[in-house]
Amino acid sequence: MTLAQRQEDMIASINAIGDCLEQYSYLIMQSARLPVMSDEDRREAYLVPGCQSKVWMKISGHDGHLHLEMDSDTLIIRGILALFIELLEGCSVEEVYQTELTLLEQTELAATFTSDRDLGVRSILFQIKQTVAN
């Protein structure tokens, strides 16, 4: 399945979850799947500029494929990061570059994660796109 198709499936399944409370709860559950970054990696250099929650992100590539390590100090954001990793980890840099990442915009979560309450989350996708563009 292409990245675009998998993203569509993910959007559909999130939107099927129900109201905002249930969606947050789903994200909190997802957060348990995200490995905790080492203290060494949780440093300033990997901090994504944001607002209330801290987000750390390491982006690297192996043989043209994206490798992501991410963490946050809040569970809801960790849940979002877990979804990003599920979607993007191991994808070809070319495919990530070609695909429009609309996960946030097309779900109920948009209101939460596209406001200035969490600029950090918005800038995660921006940084990923920028990295693959280079």
Added chain:
Amino acid sequence: MNIVRIRRDFPVLNVTVHGRPLIYLDNAATMQMPAPVMDTIVHHYRNANSSVHRGVHTLSQKTTNAMEHARAKIASYLGAQHNHEIIFTSGTTDAINLAAQSFSQVFLHPDDEIVVSAMEHHSNLIPWQEACSRTGARLRIIPVTEDGQLDMVQYKKIVTEKTVLVAVTWVSNVLGTVNPIADIIQLAHQNGAFVLIDGAQAVKMGTVNVSALDCDFFAFSGHKLGAITGIGVLYGKESLLEQLPPVSFGGGMVNQVDFCSSTYGTLPLKFEAGTPNYAGAISLGAALDYLQTLGRVEIAIREHSLLAQTEQLISELPELHVLGRPELRSGCISFYGDGVHPYDLGALLDAQGIATRTGHLCAQPLLNALGLTSVIRISPAFYNTDLELLRLQEGLKTALARLKGVI
């Protein structure tokens, strides 16, 4: 108080958030606007809108009269001696910046000292840091005790003949602590220092009388009283304001202007360069009218009761810890949870329609001193109901249950 009837004055309280009825508990940030204030603003724009002062035409005179009428209401509300002791600003932050910039030009010299407290909002800290760095003066800090009160023993040691100004908040925007402002003012004055009160959180707390307090400056914001955002007030004693230079220059604040020099107008105009926010001022006058109609003391009693209930309901949840145990708390209460990030808690409450505030609340030094980086704050207003507070507790239980499975 007839809360059901009062709530009808606040249309926004009827909105739904994420499909649930709004429970608005972020009043320490912004209080909602009652319909009579909205009506006043609309009436102004429908009937009188024009630039104030120096206009010979009727609309300008109407607007000028309305703004000056509002100034008189505010002077009366604060117990000021003169209407011209009320300077319109854009808010508390702007008021304190105005005071700091102007005051420091005349009164601050190298090795002078300014005293602030460890529980200040950044707005009553950074302007003084800047004033000190410009003038070579020093900033002294009144520490906060473990129970969240000002350490008055230390305060007595910190205030000396070197102190030029004491700038403190009357009520903490994080802890809700009501500081012993009369004692603070008295000791400062005994040492020949001026006193600025950050009244942002205190102005709604019953009766405020700047003349009885004998403070030199008092700053507050309109949007915390039901006025439109972007209007605030710096009260200054006439004798002090007369000695202070303007810090903003342009139209409206001058007497004579030529290419070499200009002479400045009298109080309060010399501090109000440019077109003042007359619509804001008028809305603030209307907001004060509204609060006075309900009764300032009645509002204070009602809010005190709601805050006490809030504290009790939060204390019933063992995972949550209330910040501070002040003798008197007003306006707001903050807490944190074991292993719970306030962002998660705040988001899960929002998902249930409950509006609270999370983060450092613009008081990073205080939170650092308490060993925290972020808290969650509840600030009820008189229009909140007892039932809403019970639903807050239920909402917190739901949020904690959802987080517990993962932590």
